Amino acid sequence: MTQSPETAFHLYVHWPYCRAKCGYCDFASFVPKRAWDAAAWGAAYEADIAALRGRTGSRELGSVFFGGGTPSLAEPAVIGRVVEAALRAWEPRADLEVTLEANPGTVDKAGLRALRDAGVNRLSVGAQSFDPEDLARLGRIHSVDETKRVLDWAHHIFDRLSFDLITARPGLTPAAWRAELAEALEFAGEHVSIYQLTVEDGTPLSRDVAAGRVTMLDEDTEAEIFEDTRQIMAEAGRPAYEVSNFARPGAECRHNLAIWRGADYGGVGPAAHGRLTLEEGRFATRHAPDPAAWVKGPPPPRLEPLSAEERAREHLMMALRLTEGARAEPFRLRFAADGMADPRELMNPDALAEAVGLGLIESGEDGVRATEQGVMLLNTLTARLLDGERTPR
């Protein structure tokens, strides 16, 4: 991490299709009614990338991230066309990271090789749980054995490997979770993402909870699981670098880390979001979510102007979730031209003093970060810190 990835540009590629929709998911994903036309999708991505290149001009490219949906459903040829188009459009850094999210139920050994050959150099496997019953309850289409098999293959095929887990599932005890995490770590690569099951509006899960069919864990149990997870992952050499992301030092997901540090990223594919700093100003970009409309020839994304202050606030929201926190110097470099020399200028001074006094936040020369205790209360802390007007120092 000596090189700052923040100066580069990053590309997010959204693949909207899934084989089945999971009960907890509220992402822009769809189960297609009939087979898609791989050639058309390849061409549409190429066109979207060309259009994005037209807006960004020449930029250094730090990473490409295939998210979804289930991008491992896409033909490796489609992935290959996207990677090639990206390499043509921008100036790839030597250590360009290309991540793809894979569902264990959708890939075999040959498929993984084909993805590697298409340019993917980091695989993120949606393992979600190592408990067969809970995995089924989550609505996943794969088995624990399939997950283990795919992870074994992936270790041989990819240098960089991550997988996702969902914890704090209904009925989960801290003891059961510790055992499950220990088993999962036997299959772990350099990086693991561990999310807590979150009830999102409009999902089948939220309806089950509202109807009393499912009871989510209480605050104390969730807290215990959260604390245990951080401790176990640190002991396993993969400390948290973000609220729900754990990695060996230097093996962080460069794509996400860069975005959380405030870097620009472009989004291609239906429903893809982006943040662009252009000559005309800063923008939030958003593609319409309908895959069928998008594949016919991608309509341009909506560009919403963002003030420097809004952009800085967004950045701080994400940065406070990082273990390193909101760093003063990179912030100054990015926002000084817009009159913001330090992250603390956007923070409510009373709330900051209070949080520091309570030992929840550390504030020093190099920036502002949540303490181990503070991370546990980050939603409230962030809301309090970022509430109010700017106070230039």
Added chain:
Amino acid sequence: MPALAAKQHQDARLPMTDLSHIRNFAIIAHIDHGKSTLADRLIQTCGGLNEREMKEQVLDSMDIERERGITIKAQTVRLAYTAKDGRTYQLNLMDTPGHVDFAYEVSRSLAACEGSLLVVDASQGVEAQTLANVYHAMEANHEIVPVLNKIDLPAAEPERVQAQIEEVIGLDAADAVMISAKTGLGIPDVLEALVHRLPAPTGERDTPLKALLVDSWYDSYLGVVILVRVKDGVLKKGMRIRMMANNAAYQLDKVGAFTPKMVEVESLGPGEMGFLIAGIKTVADCKVGDTITDDRLPATAPLPGFKPSVPVVFSSLFPVDSGDFEQLRESLGKLRLNDASFQYEPETSAALGFGFRCGYLGLLHMEIIQERLEREFDLDLITTAPSVVYRVHMTNGELRELHNPVDMPEPTQISEIEEPWVKATILVPDEYLGSVLQLCTERRGIQEELTYVGNRAMVVYRLPLNEIVFDFYDRLKSISRGYASFDYEVADYTASDLVRVSILVNGEAVDALSFIAHASQAESRGRQICERLKDLIPRQLFKIPVQAAIGGRVIARETISAMRKDVTAKCYGGDISRKKKLLDKQKEGKKRMRQFGKVDIPQSAFIAALKMGDE
């Protein structure tokens, strides 16, 4: 009958110069005992309205009045009745408010009449409210004619109820008129009884004008309409009148009577009732009980019995949405146009923002005002717990009237506090008597009387008004399964051991929740509120104490433990917008928070805490 009815209707317009042909009467009845039905029947029989115009219970014109079966504003109806003696009488029916909150208004309405019909349900018997009003009528020297209603029902026990009237009220009920207002049975007997048993009014025609102001209301087309009973002299269109309480003078535009339709007449003479319109803009200038006289030739002394109305119960009203404050101010202004007995002044609360401290004649009056604000003006309101008016004697000799617990002076500056006490009459079936006595004792009551009427007990208690505004009526209803009837009148002020209990959240007093209580109850009520708040206030970054205190002395304490985990460990990936939405949601929530020192308390917690107070 139509032809005759039309003729009688004509007669109603004619001035009645012969006082012996006038009868003024009120109807006294408990809710649901048939007052309105009887009134309707009398109007119909005398041809005041034809069938098509006849709406059920024409007298109660406000929605709330009709729904609750209560009367808030007094009204009169002038009827022309040709009696069996062949003479035509002018009968003036006075519909009076029937609730304790409006006791003074009731007394003025009764003062405008010479007699009353006491209507009692022949199966239910006498109720507490009837009792209070019948005593008012006796004080007004009324000739009272008992009327037993609903005698057609199988459950009717006229003899028992007659005996009860004699026993409880001390009124000869041997000649009670037996009727069924619903079927019309006995209505002619009621009319004959009015003519023959009630005295005619007295009054001098050729002396300076003295007219009793019975009530007034605001009509958006006509301005203020005043209901009057002329005692002496003549009220004539075109004359200049003067209100004796404030010496304001007005040109009289219109004089008239209700038949019950509004009908203009040339003049109103002694003994007559009717209305006047004189370009008055607000009812606040028309005080119930005031004397109206001739501005050019004023009476030397006003009629007896006038007193300005004084609120006895206070509470604060705050808009749930602080953006509605101006609308609340306007709405209160509009309500006050029609209800001078209701008072309000701006108030600021750290917990609830900007609002108004309001004074009412009683609990029902308070409910009516709040309901009208919410219903007619579409406002969402937060109401603080009702409080009574305390008299605080300061050590420096000063006497302060305390309308709001927030204004309580420091204990060291107080030499004595007096609180209002009431005389409460409760009628209750025997089997619930024990619970009722227990409730009264819990509420610091002092028993004055306990008598039996058949299988019902009548108890008279002295009780602090403070204890009554604190959910007494609801408790009484629930322990007697709805069978107890209850009425009270404010009796006097008595010194008491009263304290102001403050509620502190993290050491900061929450103004809206402070209350005044008797020292013996301060701790249990304080503890109750602390326990509730503990459940209502969300956990914060640090643990916070919730305390009840008298001055600097903490009498109850609960602790809200610190928040343990509040972080969304979700996949945001590159999607900042998702995280931002979450934060915006949190900020939106924070807008509805009130800050107490370092603690954010959602307004909903205060609303819930205040609501639970009346359960």
